[in-house]
Amino acid sequence: MTQDLLYSIAGIVLFGIGLFGVIAAAHIIRKLIAINIMGIGVFMVLLATARHGTITDPLPHAMVLTGIVVAVAGTALCLWLALQIHQLDNTTSKDQPQ
Amino acid sequence: MSIEIAIDAVLAGGIITLAGLSLLVREMFTAIVLYVSLGLLVTITWARLSAWDVAIAEAAIGAGLTGALLLVAWRQLHDAAAKTERTNHVS
Amino acid sequence: MTHFSIMMLLPMTVGLPLLAAIVSVIINSHRWRTSISTMFATIQTLIVILLLLAIPDADGLYRYTLGGWGAPLGIDLVVDGLSLILLLTTTVLVLVLNLYSIWYFSDVATSTRFWPLWWLLVAGLNAAFIAADAFNIYVALEMIGLAAVALVALTGTRTALVAALRYALVGLLGSLCYLLGVVLLYRAYGTLDLAQLATQTQASPLTGSALCLISVGLVLKTALFPLHFWLPPAHANAPAPVSAALSALVVKASFYLLMRFWLDVLNPTVTGITANFLGVLGAAAILWGSFAAFRTQRLKLLIAYSTVAQLGYLFMLFPLALTGSSPTPLSNAAVTAVTYFIIAHALAKAAMFLAAGNILASCGHDKIDKLQGLVCYQPLALLTFALAGVSLIGLPPSGGFIAKWLLLNAAIENGQWWWVVVMLGGGLLAAAYIGRVINIAFSQASTEKSTGPMKTVPERHSLQVNLAMPGLALAMLAILLGFNAQWILNLLEGSIELHLANAGGVQ
């Protein structure tokens, strides 16, 4: 068992856990946590792939950096949408009974 | 070498456990806290894989900012929910 | 030197939309923003036409090395006949939708967000069509996905926001599946360049898994039948020009990438069973989408379900091109047919969504049952809808007819008659759901009050004509495509043969 294989397998497991969470969870924040866990899993496989004994491949590192920024951008957009929906719900539910 | 692998195995096991827990716990706040601590462990992992640039970015953006955004959003959803519940109760 | 200058046009197809987006973020005047957008759309059209004219000189394939580093280390851009056809479709639609959006988004508050997002979406689409690098495709897909989500959310209603949120989650999930597939490919072959991957791939379990993950990601984004659940609400609740772009272009981008991976990059791992599986799902999409379109109560939802059905036809490509007795010449026939189908559907569906947008704007609703007498106060929108419908059903003089005829031909020559049955059935169902709308629109209004237009028409008359024209033009184009089929067929046949040949040839 080498470091590369260990983290590759851990990455696949994280991807699986995240996939299950994103389908099975209902709450939007839980779904987003699950998607981020999936992302971490992919990045882990990628960074494990970058290790070749003493040589470290910089390309995967750059790809993961890009991936992290894209993931946070997507998460923020989803949260913003969720909060907007929530705000609409709150104003209407307050208006209706009065 | 074997100690190195043992450290890696513990790290990987910890990350997987935290990932599973953060999807299983009932409290959403606990889930977010677990996710942020997962991010910290992941940062250590990236450092172990000698991906220093990624480790800095993960700590700042991956764990830090994502965690902050999740917390802020959760607080709003939670506060409003508590509020409506209270008003419903009063009326 | 002329060669050099033509090559420079390729990165400009991404650079110009980005510049247009930046300008529309910074500029604060609505009038300036729209005129600059129109200018950029015109320049973009000119660039694509120049590329189209020059491509026979370049043996049907341009390769541009960004940064001068070259494929394995750097990123290349590639354009061939197929991607040029898609670029041309995009740029023509962008030009027309640009004009429509100027009138549609005359409300300033939404337009400040619409124009930057619109151009970023166009940049993402163009980047996906000319990409030659697997990771680059991931970033382009994220650009398309997030920009599309933000554009759907522009409507601001709860339904639209929920549809956008679901679309965003599906998009992120699809991209991550795609990315894991790319990671596995990088692990196995040590390169991200599509041409290099195409020469190196062998059938192995790892490559097979990568193909599965990439396909699941892209199929999710293309909304093939069991994974189509997110499409109807998102496409039906977006603003009209956005709906048009989503159905006409955005789903086609991920389908185009699927085509490249299955026919070209990862072709050695594809088996007949998996190709037939995609075909079966496509057939199910045709039947289920048409049925749902027939049952639905809202006009825009009907059009969106029709998109689900029409996407099913595209997936006929995989069994027709990848299985059968003599694969080489027939595969080209299937690719030509499907590419033709993409163009015909893009034009007709965009026209239809624009017409539905006008109907929605003037009636204040788009409930199909309450559209009686539509012919009296929205004749142009109805004409657009009917013309586009002719092409969607596949009636003789239209582009849709040629597309279906080519597909049927490929199926019959391949001896796969069962697809013929499904495709003809889909045509009949399309006739049913489009005929239903037309029938109601021509019927007399039972009571004046419930059906009349909400807003008084005369004062907005010029605006109404302006809003009707772009859709009508697209519908006419969809019909005219059938009259002038040979030109596109020649371009397609020549270029696709080269494209497939070059995939193996470029090292």
Place this chain on the structure above:
Amino acid sequence: MFLKLEFQEHKLSSAGLSSATRYLLGILITVLSAALAFVIIRSEKAAPDLATLATNKLNLSGVENPVTAVLLNFRSYDTLLEIAVLLIVAVSILPDRLPIPAATAKIQFLSNMHPHSVNPVLVGLLKWLIPLAIVMGGYLLWTGAYTPGGAFQAGAVVAGAGVALSLAGHHRFIWQTASVRISLSLGLLMFVMVAAANAIITGTTLQYPTPYAGSFILIIEVAATVSIAATLLLLFTQLKAMVEFTMKGNNQ
């Protein structure tokens, strides 16, 4: 699957899936993951040709940190599109512009306000923290050429300083100003400009003339840091501002 989205915590339901479906899904995903892990164990990894190639070309890239070289020279096109992704999110979250143009001209990005409550410890800390964060950001930006660091890390640190500033409550950010829109798009603008300038100078888009590669990369990084910091700060303050808005609305 995604048909049910919850926003309320007290309904701890599970996406409308029955427990049998959940078990089936769990088993399915476990089997698929195990198969994938098995395939990875059994297959061989490609030789690190690209890593060697990147190391060999590093001295032509204008920087010494290989990751920065990949991000901003070898594969700068990816980074360009990634900054465009950030702009997409920034534009969709940006609050609507103020209705009166005359009023917008006078408003500045950072404006003073009276805090709800003063926390002396936090204020004292901020006096140190903010200059430190700016210096730290500058350092990360500069050192990115040689050691780990760069525009993304620097932008995140500067954004962190902004978050701390907004939490203290003495200042607030007005996102409707023209300067905000310029700083949000500055990174992408400079990137596209540099790409166009390179096309004119060397004949190839994004190919820096070798002796000036380092300077071009630094120009892009400085501009990108401004945009990234602005975008990240915008994301945080906008999501947080919605909290305050709702609370105010509920109190009335």
